[in-house]
Amino acid sequence: MFREETQSLKFVNSDLNNESAEKDNILLVHQPERHFSDRISWLRAAVLGANDGIISTASLIIGVAAAGSSNESILIAGFAGLVAGATSMAAGEYVSVSSQSDLEQADLQRERIELETDPESEHLELANIYVERGLTPKLAHEVATQLTEHDALGAHARDELGLLSIHAARPLLAAVASAITFTLGASLPLAIAYFAPFAQAQLFVAASSLVFLAALGCAAAHAGGAKMLVAAVRVTFWGALAMAITFGIGSLIDRVV
Numbered sequence: 001m002f003r004e005e006t007q008s009l010k011f012v013n014s015d016l017n018n019e020s021a022e023k024d025n026i027l028l029v030h031q032p033e034r035h036f037s038d039r040i041s042w043l044r045a046a047v048l049g050a051n052d053g054i055i056s057t058a059s060l061i062i063g064v065a066a067a068g069s070s071n072e073s074i075l076i077a078g079f080a081g082l083v084a085g086a087t088s089m090a091a092g093e094y095v096s097v098s099s100q101s102d103l104e105q106a107d108l109q110r111e112r113i114e115l116e117t118d119p120e121s122e123h124l125e126l127a128n129i130y131v132e133r134g135l136t137p138k139l140a141h142e143v144a145t146q147l148t149e150h151d152a153l154g155a156h157a158r159d160e161l162g163l164l165s166i167h168a169a170r171p172l173l174a175a176v177a178s179a180i181t182f183t184l185g186a187s188l189p190l191a192i193a194y195f196a197p198f199a200q201a202q203l204f205v206a207a208s209s210l211v212f213l214a215a216l217g218c219a220a221a222h223a224g225g226a227k228m229l230v231a232a233v234r235v236t237f238w239g240a241l242a243m244a245i246t247f248g249i250g251s252l253i254d255r256v257v
């Protein structure tokens with residue numbers, strides 16, 4: 001009887017070990033989940049550039065047309081807006097993102113000095129962060145110790161400063177993405193203005209630009225894993241508002257002048 005119970009316990013332990021091994025194997029072959037935050041470095045600049053290209057160029061064309069300008073003047077103004085806008089967006093993105101990068105590097109340098117001069121306080125600071133996030137003090141100190149041994153600056157950059165590699169500032173990438181997408185976005189209403197009948201140019205440009213903006217909102221939402229309808233409504237609303245304002249100002253200038 002005792003021998004049978006011992007054999008049964010051996011089989012149970014064997015089954016538990018097999019289940020544990022299977023779980024370990026499952027964890028080893030588990031595929032990472034799909035996230036969209038790694039696209040933020042270029043998606044924001046690309047969407048901003050295309051959105052600004054469509055809205056600013058369409059609004060410029062509508063405003064100039066409402067002021068009673070000729071077809072040639074409208075096209076020249078639209079093309080000038082395209083070139084000026086693309087270069088301005090590129091320069092603005094590069095300068096702003098470079099400023100962000102400078103701040104990040106300054107914080108990292110300050111943290112590097114503190115780790116060299118006062119490692120004990122930095123270790124305690126890191127452990128307190130993990131305690132605030134729900135770990136026990138003992139486990140928090142153990143985690144802080146292991147992460148410090150592995151990459152002290154990386155641990156503090158991530159958990160103390162909130163600097164993640166996927167959000168790292170990339171000035172050149174942002175500038176190029178913004179300039180290219182602005183040019184593509186601005187080319188759409190400009191092409192419509194060129195091919196549309198002059199008498200209905202404003203209507204064609206306004207209607208097509210709203211369609212372009214809705215498509216852009218859906219595409220950006222899809223790339224970022226967000227709700228497409230909300231993004232489309234948001235971007236078309238502000239586009240319509242911008243075009244309405246410039247149309248009103250152009251009409252007012254036409255009456256006054």
